[in-house]
Amino acid sequence: MKIVGDIQFATPCPGPRSSVQISERTGRRSKRICGTPLYLPCFHRRVFSHINARFHREQTAVRSKGNTARPAMDVKCRRLEGKVAVVTASTQGIGLAIAERLGLEGAAVVISSRKQKNVDEAVEGLRAKGITVVGAVCHVSNAEQRKHLIDTAVKNFGHIDIVVSNAAANPSVDSILEMKESVLDKLWDINVKASILLLQDAAPHLRKGSSVILISSIAGYNPDAALTMYGVTKTALFGLTKALATEMGPNTRVNCIAPGFVPTRFAGFLTTNETIRNELIERSILKRLGSVEDMASAAAFLASDDSSFITAETIVVAGGTQSRL
Numbered sequence: 001m002k003i004v005g006d007i008q009f010a011t012p013c014p015g016p017r018s019s020v021q022i023s024e025r026t027g028r029r030s031k032r033i034c035g036t037p038l039y040l041p042c043f044h045r046r047v048f049s050h051i052n053a054r055f056h057r058e059q060t061a062v063r064s065k066g067n068t069a070r071p072a073m074d075v076k077c078r079r080l081e082g083k084v085a086v087v088t089a090s091t092q093g094i095g096l097a098i099a100e101r102l103g104l105e106g107a108a109v110v111i112s113s114r115k116q117k118n119v120d121e122a123v124e125g126l127r128a129k130g131i132t133v134v135g136a137v138c139h140v141s142n143a144e145q146r147k148h149l150i151d152t153a154v155k156n157f158g159h160i161d162i163v164v165s166n167a168a169a170n171p172s173v174d175s176i177l178e179m180k181e182s183v184l185d186k187l188w189d190i191n192v193k194a195s196i197l198l199l200q201d202a203a204p205h206l207r208k209g210s211s212v213i214l215i216s217s218i219a220g221y222n223p224d225a226a227l228t229m230y231g232v233t234k235t236a237l238f239g240l241t242k243a244l245a246t247e248m249g250p251n252t253r254v255n256c257i258a259p260g261f262v263p264t265r266f267a268g269f270l271t272t273n274e275t276i277r278n279e280l281i282e283r284s285i286l287k288r289l290g291s292v293e294d295m296a297s298a299a300a301f302l303a304s305d306d307s308s309f310i311t312a313e314t315i316v317v318a319g320g321t322q323s324r325l
């Protein structure tokens with residue numbers, strides 16, 4: 001490797017300088033910060049908080065327009081008529097798009113998230129698009145609220161056919177060896193354990209032919225610098241998918257989606273930074289970020305009988321971004 005030049009961060013923040021390197025053997029470019037080889041140039045905490053603060057200002061503006069701002073998806077098939085779907089963390093972003101897509105394909109949908117106001121707005125927006133939907137407040141690491149979510153589905157619709165476990169947290173950009181135990185616990189609780197506990201509650205109500213979908217991440221394959229332990233919890237979901245598929249088959253299929261980078265609130269600290277955004281786009285063969293609709297259509301396929309011989313698998317929806325453990 002030889003160092004051929006220096007770049008500065010595009011954002012006006014006092015972050016570290018990074019250098020561009022080109023491999024003499026392959027000719028591939030990579031970036032290095034403070035001597036550490038990285039995919040993403042943004043793991044420095046000050047950079048993270050600078051980007052995050054800007055992002056949250058933008059999101060407040062977006063949120064004040066409500067969850068109904070996005071036009072309805074153009075969906076032509078009705079593969080999920082008569083089915084009932086429960087989707088966690090579904091009042092915005094990928095979860096909301098999945099709920100909408102499942103609903104437009106004919107499923108009755110139970111949406112949820114931590115805040116009543118967000119649930120109410122999302123229910124209203126989905127109803128306006130002709131979807132049969134009810135909402136429940138459910139912080140996925142709260143046992144009573146998980147039970148309430150499942151009870152809401154059963155009380156309103158009698159059974160469950162589809163569970164999409166979508167909630168996740170990435171509360172820190174600390175390196176793994178510096179991460180506080182409380183943060184490690186939170187990552188494990190929300191990103192992994194809550195899916196297991198939710199499915200323990202849901203299992204007695206799942207019908208024959210039902211489908212469970214866990215939402216992992218491309219970071220489960222490549223736990224980048226800003227996504228270290230978060231990435232590891234997403235790797236755990238690949239194993240959980242296989243183990244649960246064995247336990248829950250043959251009546252229930254269990255699959256996983258590993259989204260690439262999608263410009264949502266969750267990923268905003270990465271996707272709103274031009275340098276990082278361009279680098280993420282560059283990594284994909286299709287040369288773009290993902291959309292929430294890309295994830296929703298993969299979920300609808302896995303939820304439907306079109307995937308009836310597929311279980312224990314992870315579908316990577318990342319435009320060809322490298323994904324290998």
Ligand SMILES: NC(=O)c1ccc[n+]([C@@H]2O[C@H](COP(=O)([O-])OP(=O)(O)OC[C@H]3O[C@@H](n4cnc5c(N)ncnc54)[C@H](OP(=O)(O)O)[C@@H]3O)[C@@H](O)[C@H]2O)c1
Binds near residue numbers: 266
């Ligand atoms: N965006 C990406 O680039 C990307 C890439 C790979 C994987 N993913 C995965 O996709 C999933 C969704 O991410 P997103 O980008 O769509 O996020 P998002 O747009 O920020 O939406 C997050 C949703 O989750 C709810 N929520 C947050 N914490 C929750 C909790 N503890 N319990 C229940 N609901 C909660 C939020 O509503 P409230 O605030 O009302 O709770 C909101 O509805 C996550 O599993 C994430 O790891 C995202």
